[in-house]
């Protein structure tokens with residue numbers, strides 16, 4: 001499992017987090033993702049709200065991004081009030097050359113998918129380590145707790161190796177912001193992300209999986225302090 005603490009890539013994450021935050025303009029309604037890279041975007045947006053009187057509303061994707069946004073002074077709204085967002089900004093665990101992404105390392109991919117699918121433009125912010133020719137990252141799958149064994153069996157039938165994600169500071173499984181379990185499913189190198197995506201969506205008991213096909217642009221932070229945008 002990935003270490004979610006700050007790492008040597010902190011600087012690259014900060015560069016792209018800030019760069020994405022600087023795309024946001026007055027009057028926009030923005031989706032705010034979850035994770036350490038998006039946290040830099042949230043911090044920068046808070047600075048712009050405070051210092052530049054930037055007028056925005058934001059929809060957070062998790063308790064983490066809600067708490068960070070409140071702390072940063074960003075006014076929040078909901079998808080009920082604003083069903084269509086201008087831009088969503090979020091991190092990713094892996095992204096391939098066709099801009100298929102794996103998300104959910106932080107367990108927030110269900111709301112992240114709902115928020116990013118509600119946005120006209122979806123910017124993903126990553127450091128170079130997240131870029132890969134082909135996806136081989138485990139796929140987080142949020143499931144109803146009641147359906148855990150059934151989903152594990154369906155994942156095995158699809159050729160995957162399922163593991164229930166366990167909490168680190170509590171005994172037992174991780175419980176998502178939606179009150180569900182997460183199964184991390186390894187498939188090795190994924191030859192066809194779109195068909196795996198459809199197969200996982202078709203499994204009974206699955207709430208949402210972490211393969212995303214709706215990325216508009218990827219901001220990639222480099223070790224030399226620069227960043228590249230691919231779309």
Ligand SMILES: O=C(CO)[C@H](O)[C@H](O)COP(=O)(O)O
Pocket residue numbers: 033034035036037038090091092093102103104105106107108109112
């Ligand atoms: O999908 C996510 C949370 O569910 C995160 O965006 C993803 O795990 C990347 O996190 P980080 O920016 O900390 O590397």
